[in-house]
Amino acid sequence: MxxxxxxxxxxxxxxxxxxxxxxxxxxxxxxxxxxxxxxxxxxxxxxxHPGAVTVLALDESDRVLMIRQYRHPVGMELWELPAGLLDVPGENPVEAAKRELLEEADLRASEWSLLAEWFNSPGGSNEALRCYLARGISEVPEAERYQRGEEELNMPTRWVPLDEARDAVLAGKIHNPGAVIGILAAVAARDAGWKTLRPADAPWPAHRHYRH
Known part of the structure; x- marks a missing residue:
């Protein structure tokens, strides 16, 4: 760079x-x-911070999967995208995204692209994040599903039209940064004919652990 x-x-x-x-x-x-x-x-x-990945899963009807999760620091239940920490040593970020989609939503995807990346608060944290676009969605067989627990247990899910999700962001109804950035980036990428998407395995120099 x-x-x-x-x-x-x-x-x-x-x-x-x-x-x-x-x-x-x-x-x-x-x-x-x-x-x-x-x-x-x-x-x-x-x-x-170890960093994190977020997944915007988009189905054939242009709907995005949203998950509602309680977040104690803000005392609110937030509509979010599937996401998780990069806390498995040596795990590739794309594989981490695939794991989170499976664990939190019981879904797999056949097509992965890089949608956006950012720092949550670069003035006080080295947390680096990436949002992947996942398409070609299929359900994981029940016998292969991850057994969720703690705050991930019984999280409501909802498939939301992408434009409806965009409107909710702009109306101040959605506050999770991964959801806000991912949804707006997906709308912009779609409106550009998906020409702005990058390969899922594109270099990530913004993350210190993947810089070299």
Whole structure:
């Protein structure tokens, strides 16, 4: 990646000191002392996050699969897309997306494309996310389905026309960032004849673990 044109690019600064402030169940809070060059130094605390993947499953009727899940930090039940953490060592992000679609929705897809990618909060976290478009949807046989538990148990699902989902986003009725970005990106990609889609295995330099 270069600094030419409208494109983010990798420009890591030397880390002079790195400390774990809090070791959590899923992610840690760390404190880095960073050399900005020309004598400038700053100390930043951030969430060290494994990253995540989101799946926009689209059926032949142009409907998107939505899942409703309780999110304790905001005290709300949110309509979301199937998603999950990149917390399996060595797992390819596309395979993680396939796993999440199977585990959360009992579905498989024959066609996978990269729809969008982003940082949730780059000022305070290194969490990098990707949203994949999954098409050619089929149900997983009941004997092969994942046994869900905890907050994933009994999550309501709904197939929603893509334009209806877009309208819900623009009306402020949907708040999950993966759903908001994925739905708007899918509408834009569809309106462009799907020409903007990238290969599912496209390089991911924005994620530190896949940068090199």
């Amino acid at each position: 270069t600094s030419d044109g409208l494109e983010d690019f990798v420009a890591e600064r030397p880390v002079l000191a790195h400390d774990v402030v809090h070791e959590g169940y899923i992610w840690n809070i760390v404190r880095d002392k960073v050399d900005l060059g020309e004598g400038g130094q700053v100390t930043r605390e951030l969430m060290d």
